[in-house]
Amino acid sequence: MPRLLAADALDRVLRGGVPLDEALQDVPGLEPRDRALAFNILATALRRLGSLRAVIGQLLERGLPKSAPKLEALLLAGGAQILFMDVPDHAAVGLSVEIARHDRTTGGFAGLVNAVLRRLAREGKERLAALDPFLTDTPDWLRARWIAAYGEEKARAIAAANAHQPALDVTVKSDPEGWAQRLSGEVLPTGSVRILEAGQVRALPGFDDGDWWVQDAAAALPARLLGDVRCLRVADLCAAPGGKTAQLAQAGAAVVAVDRSGPRLRRLRENLVRLRLTAEVAEADATLYDGGPFDAVLLDAPCSATGTLRRHPDIAWTKGPGDIASLTLLQARLLDRAVSLLRPGGTLVYSTCSLEPEEGEGQIEALLARNSDMERLPLGEKDDAALAAFITPQGDLRTLPCDWVRGEPERSGLDGFFAARLRKRN
Incomplete structure (x- = not known):
């Protein structure tokens, strides 16, 4: 069967x-x-x-x-x-x-x-x-892109990482060391807990009690770039299935989770109930949503998801360059809407789980060129030290699947993510 x-x-x-x-x-x-x-x-x-x-x-x-x-x-x-x-x-x-x-x-x-x-x-x-x-295992169009963006040596390392089944990462509400022991895992430098032999997720200790949720270590980073969000009004655009919404709610923000997909929002609501967290949920097209102003906006935009091939290897064979071209247009519209939702002085974090520069660095450069109200808030020494290995020369965050070599391939790596932090001028 x-x-x-x-x-x-x-x-x-x-x-x-x-x-x-x-x-x-x-x-x-x-x-x-x-x-x-x-x-x-x-x-x-x-x-x-x-x-x-x-x-x-x-x-x-x-x-x-x-x-x-x-x-x-x-x-x-x-x-x-x-x-x-x-x-x-x-x-x-x-x-x-x-x-x-x-x-x-x-x-x-x-x-x-x-x-x-x-x-x-x-x-x-x-x-x-x-x-x-x-x-053989990386389609020509992706291989050429990665060599152009990162060089052949790094492109080969990315492809090698994608060949292995990744471990299960979870974000815990508290006591990562304790949960690593209970789940037979290990605490990663950024605080996520990595479980090497998870089995059935729902049967693991703490799942039913809402003590943690599944979230790749890289996916847990963008929300942290907003810093202390206690008592702030924060919009999570394109929020479902809700891992970042849960992070923000757990950190004390008043979160509005916006997504246009009803079925995905049902899953988000179910996750919030299990985790005993609260957030306002809005079923809306994020390019049209007008619920501001917000103190901060987190936009994890729809993208080609080429940074997640370890978990979603089908993407390499079911998507192509044309998908990236159409997605970049959508991302630009979402960014412009996110800016319009911010109060003066507010913070925007933009992220994608893509390795393609057009969906990351290129989007930020284009936004700054067309909108003088926005300025980059580069990451640096004042930010979490665990992020230092992923900070680009421009002050953005970029993780690659081949990062974090920790012995066996199954213990190594994380999803490929890009994130940038910006501020709306007063």
Whole structure:
């Protein structure tokens, strides 16, 4: 069952453009263990998609049959188990053949599945060793962008980090050292707690009691750039699912969480209830919202999310340069609206989980050029010392997936984020 679900979900992602997070959501009654296995197969296949396609392509003398489009996903899912997961080869081969037999579109190719996966079990690792994963597992358009922005050495390090399943990071309300001990984790330099073997999140101590929430260590940084927000009126634009809203509320701000998605806001409200935190929630298009003035605005803008490929490897294969071009237009509109919501002297923090300069540094330079009311508040010595490693020469914050090398790859890294802090002149 999990392997069938993984192959079907992979087909939906690759041919239908369904986001990874949604690909397994509509399967009721699935046991947590089976869901975890299906997700692991799916995510592994997407992380190493280029390499899998290259090796499998070498074993298909006539290519993939056009009459069975789902066959590729089945071979990729089987190949991911054989080459990259702790699964017995005979199980990966045998169950993949069974799945092929019981699907009307692939039933006639069960023999082909058997032959290809058996050869993959014998020859795959040697063939894989001859490939450069930087060239195969990072699409050309992303690879070229990262080399241009960060240089080839750093681009290779980013790609290498993206090949590994990340640990689970959580933000705790208090006592990070105590919670690290209870959750068998470790406290990161910025105060997040990293859990290496989380299992089912809802079953962990403190979840039901609302003592912490899931949030990548990098995603927890932008809200901290606002400093002391006690008793301040703060707008969190594009707020759902609410990790940053929770941070601001926990810090004592009067938060207005704005998002246009009703379903995502329902999740935000549920999270606030579990965490026993309060915030005003506004379902509205943030480019049109007019609820100011605010003492501070946090805008975590919609973006290409290329800094989150460790968690969302589908993005590399379902998005392209055209998406970035359209998103930058939206980000500029959101920034202009955020400025209009600020009182004079108010603080704006803009952030994206993108590695693309147009969605980060470029947006800030363009905003400052078109709006003389805004000035950059560069990060520096007066800010949290834990942020020092991520401060750019311009005084902004930039994290990369390859940052924080902490031994094993599973203990290292964080999402790629950009954040800048600005002030509206009096």
